[in-house]
Amino acid sequence: MITLNVNGKKRSVDADPGTPLLWVLRDNLGLTSVKYTCGISECGMCTVLIDGEARRSCIVYLDEVLESEITTIEGLPEDHPVKVAWIEKQVPQCGYCQPGIMLQAADFLSREPNPTDVQINAAMDNVICRCGSHPRIKEAMHLAARLAAKQGG
Amino acid sequence: METTMTRRSFLQKSSLVLAMGALSGSLRMFNVSAVQAAADPAFKPHAFLEIAPDNTITVWVGQTNLGQGTHTGIPMVIADELDAAWETIRVKPAPAADPFKDPVWHMQVTGGSTSIRHRWDLLRTVGAAARQMLMEAAAQKWKISVQKCTTKDGRVIHPEGKTLRYGQLTLAAATLAVPEKPKLKTPGDYHIIGTPRQRLDIPDKVMGRTVFGMDFTVPGMCTAVVARPPRYGASPDSYDEQAAMAVKGVLTVVPLENRVAVCAETAYAAMTGRDLLKIKWSKGSMPELNDAFIDTVFQDHLEKEGSAAKSTGDVQAAMAQASQTLTQQYKLHYISHAQVEPINCTAHVEKDRCRIWAPTQGPTLAQMTASRLTGLPPEKVRVEILPAGGGFGLRGEPDPVTDAVLLSKDLDRPVKVVYTREDDFSNDYFRPANQSRITAGLDRDGRITAWSHQVAAQSIMMRIMPRHVQNGIDPDAVSGTVDMPYDIPSHHVTYAMVDLPIQVGWWRSVGYSINAFIVESFMDELAHAAGKDPLQFRLDHMEKGSRAYNILSMAADKGGWHSPVPEGRARGIAVTACFESFAAHMAEVSVDKKGGITVHKMVCAIDCGTAVFPDAIRAQAEAGVVMGLSVAFHEKIRFADGGVKTSNYSDYRVLSMSEVPEIEVHIAQNNLKAGGIGEPVFPSVAPAVANAVFRATGVRLRELPFQTDLLAS
Numbered sequence: 001m002i003t004l005n006v007n008g009k010k011r012s013v014d015a016d017p018g019t020p021l022l023w024v025l026r027d028n029l030g031l032t033s034v035k036y037t038c039g040i041s042e043c044g045m046c047t048v049l050i051d052g053e054a055r056r057s058c059i060v061y062l063d064e065v066l067e068s069e070i071t072t073i074e075g076l077p078e079d080h081p082v083k084v085a086w087i088e089k090q091v092p093q094c095g096y097c098q099p100g101i102m103l104q105a106a107d108f109l110s111r112e113p114n115p116t117d118v119q120i121n122a123a124m125d126n127v128i129c130r131c132g133s134h135p136r137i138k139e140a141m142h143l144a145a146r147l148a149a150k151q152g153g
Numbered sequence: 154m155e156t157t158m159t160r161r162s163f164l165q166k167s168s169l170v171l172a173m174g175a176l177s178g179s180l181r182m183f184n185v186s187a188v189q190a191a192a193d194p195a196f197k198p199h200a201f202l203e204i205a206p207d208n209t210i211t212v213w214v215g216q217t218n219l220g221q222g223t224h225t226g227i228p229m230v231i232a233d234e235l236d237a238a239w240e241t242i243r244v245k246p247a248p249a250a251d252p253f254k255d256p257v258w259h260m261q262v263t264g265g266s267t268s269i270r271h272r273w274d275l276l277r278t279v280g281a282a283a284r285q286m287l288m289e290a291a292a293q294k295w296k297i298s299v300q301k302c303t304t305k306d307g308r309v310i311h312p313e314g315k316t317l318r319y320g321q322l323t324l325a326a327a328t329l330a331v332p333e334k335p336k337l338k339t340p341g342d343y344h345i346i347g348t349p350r351q352r353l354d355i356p357d358k359v360m361g362r363t364v365f366g367m368d369f370t371v372p373g374m375c376t377a378v379v380a381r382p383p384r385y386g387a388s389p390d391s392y393d394e395q396a397a398m399a400v401k402g403v404l405t406v407v408p409l410e411n412r413v414a415v416c417a418e419t420a421y422a423a424m425t426g427r428d429l430l431k432i433k434w435s436k437g438s439m440p441e442l443n444d445a446f447i448d449t450v451f452q453d454h455l456e457k458e459g460s461a462a463k464s465t466g467d468v469q470a471a472m473a474q475a476s477q478t479l480t481q482q483y484k485l486h487y488i489s490h491a492q493v494e495p496i497n498c499t500a501h502v503e504k505d506r507c508r509i510w511a512p513t514q515g516p517t518l519a520q521m522t523a524s525r526l527t528g529l530p531p532e533k534v535r536v537e538i539l540p541a542g543g544g545f546g547l548r549g550e551p552d553p554v555t556d557a558v559l560l561s562k563d564l565d566r567p568v569k570v571v572y573t574r575e576d577d578f579s580n581d582y583f584r585p586a587n588q589s590r591i592t593a594g595l596d597r598d599g600r601i602t603a604w605s606h607q608v609a610a611q612s613i614m615m616r617i618m619p620r621h622v623q624n625g626i627d628p629d630a631v632s633g634t635v636d637m638p639y640d641i642p643s644h645h646v647t648y649a650m651v652d653l654p655i656q657v658g659w660w661r662s663v664g665y666s667i668n669a670f671i672v673e674s675f676m677d678e679l680a681h682a683a684g685k686d687p688l689q690f691r692l693d694h695m696e697k698g699s700r701a702y703n704i705l706s707m708a709a710d711k712g713g714w715h716s717p718v719p720e721g722r723a724r725g726i727a728v729t730a731c732f733e734s735f736a737a738h739m740a741e742v743s744v745d746k747k748g749g750i751t752v753h754k755m756v757c758a759i760d761c762g763t764a765v766f767p768d769a770i771r772a773q774a775e776a777g778v779v780m781g782l783s784v785a786f787h788e789k790i791r792f793a794d795g796g797v798k799t800s801n802y803s804d805y806r807v808l809s810m811s812e813v814p815e816i817e818v819h820i821a822q823n824n825l826k827a828g829g830i831g832e833p834v835f836p837s838v839a840p841a842v843a844n845a846v847f848r849a850t851g852v853r854l855r856e857l858p859f860q861t862d863l864l865a866s
Contacts, residue, residue: 016401023421032368033361035542036420037493038574042802045493073361086359090351090768093220093776095358096365096494096542121811128802130493130543131220132779134813136772 002062006031007075017063022046024062025072033073033099037128044127047100048072054107073099081147082106082140089140093131101127105141113145113152169204169323171283171331173252182282186327199252202231202279204287208307208320210235211243215253217263217514217548218246218354218540221831222769225352226269227276229766233345234280234338236304237319244353249516249536261517264549264659266732266829269765273827281335283326290325291317340824346765354540366497366512366539367571374499374567375404377416377560378423380430381580384795385654386438389413397426406430407563414560420571438654440795447792450651451588454609455482459647460625462608463635466643471603475594478603479682482590483671484856487583487790489799490660491807494542495577496550500557501567502527507534507558508567512541515549522551526558546659550582578805579797582658583790585611585630587667591675599683601694603643606634608668611657612650625650632664633836637672638701638730639694655792661780662832665731669836670843670857673727677844678853687844688714688726701728704735704760704821711819712739712756722753725844727837732829734761735821738778738841744849748864752782752814752842760821761828767820774818774834781838783808789858 001012006029013028022039025031025048035045039058046057049071076083082102085091092098101124108123109115115123120141129137172185185200203211212228228242247253254261257271269276284304291309292299294317301312308316340346357363382388388411397406397415402422407414413430417423472478498511500523507527513519516536523534541548553570560568572580587610594603612627621628626648634646660666680690688709695702705728709715718724721743728737741754755778764770787806791798799805843854852864 019421023419026368027419027421030370032364035365035494036367037495038802040574040801040803043493078360083359087351087355090355090772092355092358093772094493094541094543095220095354095363098358099361102359124810126809128493128807128809130491130545130780130807132776132783132808133772134779134808134810135775135816138810138813 002066004065004070005068006070007072013062015062017061019062020058021048021060021062021065021070022057025057031072031074035096035100037097042128043097044104045097045100047103049103049107052107052110054104071103073102076102076106080106081144081151082109084147085140085144089136089143091133091136091140093133097127097129101129101137105137105144109141109145109148113148115141115145167206167324167327169283169286169326170200171202171279172199173201182279182331184327184329184331199247199250201252202283204283204319204323206320206323208241208318209243210237210241210319211245213245213247215247215250215261215516215538216268217512217538217544219263219514219544221268221773222352222766223263223268224354225350226766226769227272228353229345229350230269230276231280233343234277235284236306236344238307239345239350241307246538248538249520254517260515262549263514263544264546266734266832269827270733270829277337278335281337282332285332285335286326286329287319287322289329290322293325340763346763347767349768350766352769363540365494365542366499366510367494367542369499369510369539369569371499371501371510371567374569375416375418375564376420376423377414377556377568377570378420378427378573379409379412379414379556379570379576380427380432381412381576382437382796383434383579384437384440385442387411387434387436387795390433390435392430392432394430396429396431400426400429405564407560409556409559414556416560416564416568424573437795442653442795443793444791447586447653450653451586451609454649454651455588455590455607457649459607459649461645462626462631462648463644463646465645466603468603468605468643468645471643472592472594472605475602476597477682478592478594479679480590480592481675481678481855482588483674485587485667485670486857487586487655488660488784488788489578489581489583489790489805490543490545490547491802491805492543492545492547495574496547496553496572497570498553498557499567499569500554500561502558502561505529505533509534509536509554509557510539511536511554512539512544513548513554514541514544514546515551518549518551519554522554523558526555527562545661546663547582550658552580574802575800578790578799578801580656582656584660584666585613585657587671589671591671593675593679595679595683599685599690601639601641601679604641604645606646607649608634608646609649609651610667611653611655613657613659613663615650629664631668633668633672633729633731636730638699638728639676639691640696641694662731662835665729665832665836669727669729670839673729673837673840674843674853674855677725677840677847681847691728700735700760701730704728704758705737707819707821708737708739708756708758711758711817712741714739723845723849725841725846725848727840727844729833729836731836732832733826734759734828734830734833736760736833736837738837740841740845742842742845742849744846744864746866748861748866750786750842750846750859750861750864752812754815754817755838755841756817756819757834758819758821759830759834760823761830761833762823762825763827764820764822765827770820770830771818773830775816777834778816778838779808779813781835782812782842785839785842785857785859786812787858
């Protein structure tokens with residue numbers, strides 16, 4: 001048995017240490033908000049926060065994260081600016097890609113609290129959303145930044 | 154769907170419950186409230202709408218939730234006619250069942266942008282019928298004529314001002330007969346249709362609570378990953394079962410007709426085991442198939458005599474009299490749905506029943522498929538429709554249902570079949586490739602007098618519904634050519650059906666998504682040949698004041714077609730009429746010296762009749778631009794060695810954030826019947842951009858994806 005820190009809780013898993021974190025979270029812990037789509041780090045749908053940093057869990061292996069804090073979308077509070085903004089701007093269509101995208105956005109906004117469009121484009125250029133929610137992702141990120149500034153202030 | 158089973162899902166015994174049942178082929182409404190005598194079990198009605206004593210109102214939706222907004226739009230229509238308070242509305246997913254079949258197509262299917270447009274009367278009638286029953290119940294209580302009652306926000310109102318909430322009336326209303334023809338509202342009285350609403354499914358999607366097909370589990374389930382032929386028509390000659398079985402968690406290896414399934418405790422174990430099978434595959438039916446071979450086949454078909462899909466007027470004579478003629482060829486490659494959630498299906502086959510849980514766009518077909526494979530009658534196959542991570546037409550295909558049912562039968566336990574991304578690309582039913590050639594004649598005034606159009610493409614219908622292919626014509630292959638929104642006196646369209654083993658299927662806006670690029674690019678070429686403004690040239694060939702004419706004018710007006718173009722930019726425009734709606738796009742682009750195209754702005758104008766759920770329409774229109782640009786710039790499936798070469802998003806690029814332009818959406822306001830939305834907002838995107846690129850550079854892009862190397866100066 002291996003112990004992982006996920007969303008502030010210690011969780012025991014019975015998995016090979018070389019298993020991609022994506023599958024440990026989905027298969028062993030039932031955290032299916034972490035999505036499988038490409039398996040080769042191309043799409044961003046399996047993104048989780050590892051010690052606050054957005055990482056693609058399909059290419060992170062279990063034995064790399066034994067000492068880390070792992071956060072999935074369930075681990076962000078419901079009033080997190082990103083979640084509030086995503087609802088306010090009605091971002092998701094099918095919604096399958098959104099947990100990963102939201103976590104990548106949350107990480108970016110924590111480092112860049114007042115981003116420009118150009119910075120958002122650069123930060124989010126490597127995620128896939130087939131439905132085409134891009135314009136709303138951009139709007140929601142600006143709104144989340146404003147909400148975070150208010151909460152912080 | 155026995156009545157008893159339906160009953161169990163009702164919230165409260167004294168609710169008013171309206172159900173739908175198919176009676177001699179047509180849908181009828183029934184009052185199936187608990188206080189009503191048991192409905193004739195032969196009708197198999199399913200609850201459609203429940204008004205509970207606590208005032209909550211539940212609407213069952215039998216369409217697939219692909220994120221298109223239907224699961225909010227359908228309740229909006231019912232709630233409006235019901236005069237309900239929107240906050241009291243709940244939505245529940247319905248399974249595959251007769252009452253949820255498309256009233257026009259007689260199949261339960263989410264496709265063709267039909268969810269609202271094919272149910273426009275049905276949904277309004279259900280809401281209106283329940284409202285009338287509640288008013289009658291109130292009138293009886295108050296001992297006044299029902300004509301004196303009015304309704305608002307979930308209450309019946311007495312002429313003296315006192316009110317009863319709907320929940321207080323359900324018990325009495327439940328004893329009443331369903332009115333045959335309840336009075337429908339006039340559009341001026343809508344209070345929910347056309348108003349800003351939040352989608353009911355979004356909070357769960359944002360919180361990560363939505364259970365998609367990939368995420369679904371049921372006790373005792375195992376997960377299967379299937380090795381399918383890498384080449385069309387191939388089958389396994391040999392494989393290493395022991396290597397797969399050695400993986401921890403792998404339970405069994407099951408050969409199916411031309412493929413091999415690895416079943417395991419987890420998806421990861423199944424995928425790992427599958428990769429170790431080291432299958433040796435046979436050569437397949439066409440080992441010579443590759444990109445160059447395909448191109449030759451299409452070019453040959455352009456020269457063949459096609460079947461006549463349209464022949465109006467005398468094209469030959471008109472061409473002979475034309476003051477100038479123009480001929481051009483266009484080419485579109487095979488493209489993938491590339492929906493993000495891989496294909497999957499969970500099935501549990503038992504002795505006397507079968508259950509399916511799938512993010513399917515075709516629940517009736519899923520039910521029929523499972524029925525055929527198990528020998529159980531369709532009513533013993535329960536299909537639960539799970540939220541889907543994109544679909545765009547692909548999820549109507551029953552392949553995953555077949556595999557899940559066969560494996561569950563074999564293993565006598567629930568089985569979830571999942572595709573990997575590589576499986577998804579190599580087993581997709583692609584949007585068909587197309588090569589077309591058009592010759593047109595212009596008279597001295599620059600009017601089109603003749604249009605001769607040959608389409609070479611594979612047929613989707615030949616596989617799915619061959620009876621719809623008549624006289625060699627697949628209607629989907631020529632849609633957008635035979636019904637383009639222009640009046641041309643002599644208009645011939647012929648179709649040469651390409652026969653290749655490549656799997657082709659429905660893809661957002663189907664034939665229109667392909668042919669609109671060709672027609673709208675060629676219209677632009679003709680405009681320039683005639684020395685006319687491309688907008689005016691199109692309008693000159695349309696009926697003035699028609700919906701297509703008006704929406705094209707709207708896109709031009711809103712986009713500032715006649716205003717000065719910013720330095721270094723150029724504009725292009727295109728229009729389509731499909732799925733009972735009308736859409737036009739105006740693109741504003743610039744092209745750098747290396748041939749790099751920047752799309753700065755896309756303006757979309759859409760007339761979809763009554764705009765039921767404007768924000769969902771806007772979202773779909775934004776999405777149409779993003780997907781349209783993605784297809785215009787990047788998307789192309791490659792073939793090699795008899796099969797699909799493209800394997801993952803690493804070799805199938807889709808549009809990314811930095812490429813998304815400013816998008817404006819303008820919705821025409823009218824009270825006409827609701828039309829489609831998901832599909833009509835797609836086809837005119839790519840030609841609008843190509844037309845703008847021509848104006849910027851003088852170079853015509855006649856291939857999708859664009860060959861931008863032509864633009865390097």
